[in-house]
Amino acid sequence: MSRRFVRSSAVAGALAVVLASTVAASPAGASGTGSPQEPPRVATSVGYGGAVSSLDPVVSEIGLRVLRRGGNATDAAVAMAAAIGVTDPYSAGIGGGGFFVHYDAATGEVETIDGRETAPAAMERDAFVDPETGSPYPFYPDLVTGGVSVGVPGTPATWERALERWGTTTLAQALHPATVVAERGFVVDQLFHNQTEANRQRFEAFTSSSELFLPGGEAPAVGSVFRNPDLAATYRMLARGGMDAFYEGPLAQEIADAVRTPPVAEGTELPTPAGSMTAEDLASYEAVDREPTVSSYRGYDVYGMAPPSSGGTTVGEALNILEQFDLAAMDDPAALHHYIEASALAYADRAAYSGDGDFVDVPVAGLLDDAFARERACLIDPQAAAPKPVAAGDARSYDGECGEPAAPAPEPEDTESTSTTNLTVADRWGNVVEYTLTIEQIGGSGIVVPGRGFLLNNELTDFSITYDAEDPNRIEPGKRPRSSMSPTIVLADGEPVLALGSPGGSTIITTVLQMLINRIDRGMTIQEAIAAPRATPRNGTWTVSEQGFIDSYGADLNAYGHNLWPTTNVGAATAIEIGPRGRLTAVAEPTRLGGGSARVVWPTE
Template sequence: MRLKRRQFAAAIAALALSVSSAAVASPAFADPRQTEKNPTATGYGGAVSTVDPEASAAAIEVLKRGGNAADAAVAAAATLGVTEPYSAGIGGGGYFVYYDAKTGEVGTIDGRETAPAAMPHDAFINPATGEPYKFTPDLVTSGVSVGVPGTAATWERALERWGTLGLDEALKPAIKVANRGFVVDETFRQQTEDNKARFSNFTSTQQLFLPGGESPAVGSIFKNPELAATYRLLAKEGTSAFYNGPLAEEIAATVQAPPKVGEPTLPVPVGFMTTQDLADYKVLNQDPTHMKYRGYDVYGMAPSSSGGTTVGEALNILEPFNLSEMQPTDALHHYFEASALAFADRGAYVGDPAFVDVPTDALLDPAFGKERSCLINPTAAATKPVKPGDVENYDGACPASAAPLADETDTENISTTNLTVADKWGNVVEYTLTIEQTGGSGIVVPGRGFLLNNELTDFSTVYDPEDPNRIEPGKRPRSSMSPTIILAEGKPFLALGSPGGSTIITTVLQTILNRVDLGMDISEALAAPRAAQRNTATVTAEPAFIQSYGSQLTALGHELVPAGDAFTSAAEIGAATAIEFREDGKLVAVAEPERRGGGSAMVVSSGDQPSNGHGKGPKSK
């Protein structure tokens, strides 16, 4: 499916709003811009899938000029910071997974945000009432929710470890897009509208995203010269300019004293971040999680993310069942039950490993998964929530039935963005990055052109010493981001990931189920309607899923409720990207055909020209 919007954008450009110097409306036909979206692209020489055509084009440009997957991923991510500012940007963090074709190894970077050193355990309690702040919109729209950002440091580390370009070169496409602007589409305008009440509390955010008090018109051109200037600063001085010096001072000041309007409508609790917190921030090189499923090697992100352990454990739980011979409803029932069991263990055991002894090996042990699979009744849903397993005493045998726990509190939100890149040498990147909420904290750093995250709301709201995700100074909040690379006989078979808060895990898991077990091709697997069971009494589902499977799954004891929340008008789950690697060397890049306005898949060459070579590619530093 191809979405052509150039003519539409040009036709309504005359209606574009007049805006400030930060966000400028001008004729959409004045300069060719990337607006066409293809959800599937097949070819050779490298491929990319993102939610945005400008970002995908930036990655393809880098690949065509001889850059590798790491270079292209950073270029795409920086461009998403321009065109998808409510989901990503240097005010947030993320997880970067890389397959090195030369060594055959998978490595990862943990660029998750951290809590400030002065963060108290009761940071989310309103001192005036002694009760927790209302999560939405009070707590998410605040300085107290802002974690020390890790995205800029992630880009620099990825280029140092695996790239061929310097940060200055990798940022050039994004700087160009920020300066000349991009065409506002329906999704960008709607996300602005959804956040209008929050954004209106801050002078800097109003100036950038609500010029004249209104959201930018569909078809207008949105420019962000302040972000271009910030990127140029990083290009010139490296990320030291972000974590030290005037920019760091401005970030810390913004967190401690958000730039509120004269009469804000929200309480906007202040935060605790200091310049020392920024100076002390470190990204972490990590080993990936690894497990086997149906003969494939599945690599994911280790804690502080719960993605790798939870996706991996759920696959281990499903391994004993022959899902490919089941009716789709029965396979989906098993998917729900496996997901609930894995989420129970996620809630009980997973947190930042610098603060919590996470039993990663046990959670990914096939024997543990087999023992958990014994709890699945093939003809009836278990009462949710289910109890976590015993990670210290298991042998793969079926245990006695256990009583359920109380519901797990889950405050993660739906935003974030994901990208997938492969190059002609066979290197692969799966990268999920975020500012958490759609619109993050709602706070733009004045004069710098980017929103700050609200990632600290991923901590449990009320402090519990036994909770692995309790608030602690310097700690990384538990994440659900699940960038995943799957190998077949040591070579890439599939790379995929998604945004969506805790539904990231279920989106990745369901897509693998669709592709590996249910016989769908990768385009079908990614586009299929979704549902998420996260060890709760109800299953969150897209309307199309309810229409297709609702009555049959209800008969098995599942209660399905429509997706959607207070910060989006769309009843959808995730916005995934993927690349599949064919045996003949052909790459199939896949993005969403509809969700979040549709995504953008591109390849370097659509002709019959197999890729060749291996490894990083030539160094150009």
Template sequence: MSARRPRTRALAVLSAVAVGAGVVVASSASAAGPTDPSAGVGPPERGKQDEQWVAEGRGGAVSSVDSDATAVGIEVLRNGGNATDAAVATAAALGVTEPYSAGIGGGGFFVHYDAASGKVETIDGRETAPAAMPQDAFIDPETGETYTFFPDMVTSGASVGVPGTPATWQAALDSWGSRSLADTLEPAATLAEDGFEVDETFRRMTANNQERFAAISSTAELFLPGGEPPAVGSTFRNPALADTYRLMAREGMDGFYQGALAEEIADTVQNPPAVEGTDLPVPPGEMTTEDIAEYAVNTPEPTSHEYRGYEIYGMAPPSSGGHTSAETLNILEQFDVPSMSEADAMHHYLEASALAYADRAAYSGDTDFVDMPLDELLSDEFAAERACEVDPNRAADKPVASGDADGDYSTPCDGATGPRADRPNSEGPSTTHLSVTDRWGNVVSYTLTIEQTGGSGITVPDRGFILNNELTDFSHVYDETDPNRIEGGKRPRSSMTPTIVFEDGEPWLAVGSPGGSTIITTVTQTMLNRMDLGMDLPSAVAAPRAYQHNSAEVTAEPGFVDAYGDELTSFGHELSETSSIGVVAAIELLPGGRAQAVAEPERHGGGSAAVVSPTRRW
């Protein structure tokens, strides 16, 4: 490759785009995206303002949303563990301190670069629909209408997919780890047993979900002690989760996917422990012990494409993140974005995003069930066709049509359109992401989730973890032409976008974010900031964001509106403000074996970045 790393702007830009623009959040829900009805109002502080969000040094690095989890990962690296060991240990710790975003009741996507072989490989640990899931799972039998998404649809056994996170951890350790599952889980088990200090964001997220948590007896018992959210400054302990981690440590995957725990998960889904008299319907699901026992991760080839000399690897379907981010960038590659003004660059970014999201809606789904033109969506030829739809001076009316991904480009810019592209999206906004590298040059980019903030709201009794509501990522009304239609045994489409970028054949950047369908634009905009707009990585992460998913309005942070609103409005964009979009955790590999870990400075109250041996103080 012949990539040239762009010049970088001074970190002082942060005062303008992050602090001065007021990029603050009400909770991890609002931080993750604008579509979460449970998001709080106002900008609570996480209590992490003195935490380090940029770290540079040698020996390995970890970036995540939480300081306790990052510390666990760094300790694993310091004691000789590799990137996979540290990633699993960090993820397990996030299951303790961020139980409303991730945990063993959910799933995710793991992207790994192996320095010894030079290969990028992936693990698809996405949750799977029970074999007997009905096509009308989200239709209220009393009214014939779809359930209200929040809180009714998400708070249900019907929304729970077979968890994939435990199997992901075991598969990653088997493939690339140097430690046992027991070794990697013990720090998190100890953290769950000893507890962590409750901060304002944890309390606020609990309060935002109080109605539905109170409707489930097992959840209320754990997360609403005395009937109220835990007080800020109190210590939150979860000994049941510690016991569950140690069960998995002793018995491996059989301890989760078979036996007593699997029976309890299936029973909890089929018979949610709803409190008598609750106003929530809490419909049951169809999951059986057979569904749980048959779960297996997939290991698809990563998506890959080149962008201005960089080589970018991501997740294949059922993640739509890899191909939708790739298509957005491939469309932008048809234009000289680095020479544009920032407002012009943002206009092109928003228009390219709308086109890519149109194609996502039209084509993307679980490729074990649908025939998807993935190679076309990743191709430069298809991107060139789609770029014909971008007017440099005017925003297109939304929604735009999907492209015709038939592989025929003999008539350039023919305007041919593809399948329906305006299906509604209600993907939950929560999730978490971590990035890790080690002293040997291995790299992990890992996004994991339980979907909604608080998942299904259903805690497996006496086991300490909340089950996901991932099946709400399916289209709620069945349409046989929809690639994301409900089908038993299928994995719903996801927006998770764990990504590794290479420069000159070497890993350069690991990046990802939570945020539901905003994940794709968050990751894409961060890469665009770094690769095209001359920002260093801390500035690229802190810069204000906007989200265009083929809708009439662009959802944007206040700082984005302040910086570009007047010019973008003159192009015809309609901007709608939200407090915050995405929560990036990234690492840039630097010359001389160094790494720069970067977390959020303020979103979600600020993330946590660390290195084993610092060489520069921030």
């Protein structure tokens, strides 16, 4: 794949003019006088002509303007993702990676891009082991902070590849709105302030990070304007030079230097282990076109992301298991009991088989086979929870017949961050994008590349911490760590009817799964499905659940034998439902993480 891409056509030329004017006079999130103002946070919008949904109102405003000016879903998605790197830099940006799922209205096909980060070529299998003690570094703060867990970023290559395949504009034009916001600034909200404070110790460990995010030693105040001129300059450089300027120019060496010799502040007591990334690692990176996963569920075709994401196979397997039962005929506690049990079984198989399919044999066909699902469904007792964790099935040898009850297994390891972000776009022509992107931890590795304005990821913590030759997610040079990102597009009779996704680390899978069964089986509207309280059953002894879920269903589920553990938020989803005659219902979180923003081009209600 060539990383240098320029599209020249009458359409692109015309769109260049309108996109340049989109924010030049009045940038997204700014008044006509240039004073930044936050656009409205709208949880649900209904109408026609295209729609966007994200977790940030400035991001959604930019996407909406791209659609209104004639851009398609991919143009809007890349412009929105670039803006996320400005207004939500602790969740995603050009220092990270992600998965891009696209429905092409012209061909009727769902296609995907794998922009997951890769391990450096020199990464050793015991990279997460302290040589002085022989034991793994503590996950926090050691592994999540510093260079050792930084993977080669895939987000810039994803943007270029997506525009090359489906866009109508150039990378330079897509980056322009976010560049203006970075230069002029955005209004700091409570979440940004709180996340800065939560990362204070880590940011203070690096000179470049504290200079950007803790000016004068303080987190930006709520209501103040936060500007990032270094990131604006970086975006302008990429606009001029394309992604070769990221992966092969001086910036590549600066990224490698920041990983190998982090800009550690004098006097910090925080461990900041160095990594092994080189400029050659960046030069060799490529985003990969992959076939999506697909499973059939009650007449719908559910498309997701293939390995190294475990999202498509785990959501698909859980749906296949649940399809063996009539959830719609059950009361809520019974349906949720089955949801928890099916999730546990699918997560057991995820742990046993999921990894980077370019390095390990992932039995995708078996995991998504209805016969395998019938065999696993036999293990669900309609009246009682199985002891957790349950054991994995044999996805390489199965006959669909009932076997022995689910046996207990070791407690699963879960080090995946609950950060990340998600966006959803549909355009007037019927194209749809679902895109999940991340830098892993809230604040990534904590390292800002000096003078460049963006954080580097700590995605390599998604590998298993200790090496096991039989573990599909073991550390290997050049490998992509297992992910739970689950961007999902649902078709009915070959036409898209729903696109959805969420951040949340390993809770992403259950968030997407629960929203699907809420909408398809439990009779909820898409607005209700996204707002409903959540639980995230991941085959552990305890099922982590929002307090609202415990309040509504805890007593009944306890009677089944389930153990619920309270948490504040599970996931933070975005979705667009496509109805008859192209009627769009764009939905974002109404309250989680302060609420998202869903907008349509031509609102009707």
